[in-house]
Amino acid sequence: MTEKKTIPERGSTTADLLYGVPAIARYLDMREPQTRHLCERGDIPTFRMGRIICSARSTIDAHLAEGQARALAQ
Numbered sequence: 451m452t453e454k455k456t457i458p459e460r461g462s463t464t465a466d467l468l469y470g471v472p473a474i475a476r477y478l479d480m481r482e483p484q485t486r487h488l489c490e491r492g493d494i495p496t497f498r499m500g501r502i503i504c505s506a507r508s509t510i511d512a513h514l515a516e517g518q519a520r521a522l523a524q
Contacts, residue, residue: 466507469504470504471485471489474494478510486503494510
């Protein structure tokens, strides 16, 4: 019997994961080299799974909202 693959529910950890710079770049609508540079500088919150740079949509969204709030408070 084959196992049926399901699409992860929104809000689940799997659906939140951005695996690799290409996925992060697509999410942010940026070019990959620019995204890689910002990840390496620490401007985009990331973590590594082995050699792969990863992030989470929720973490990026919170990071951007925090930056926007700081900018508006000035």
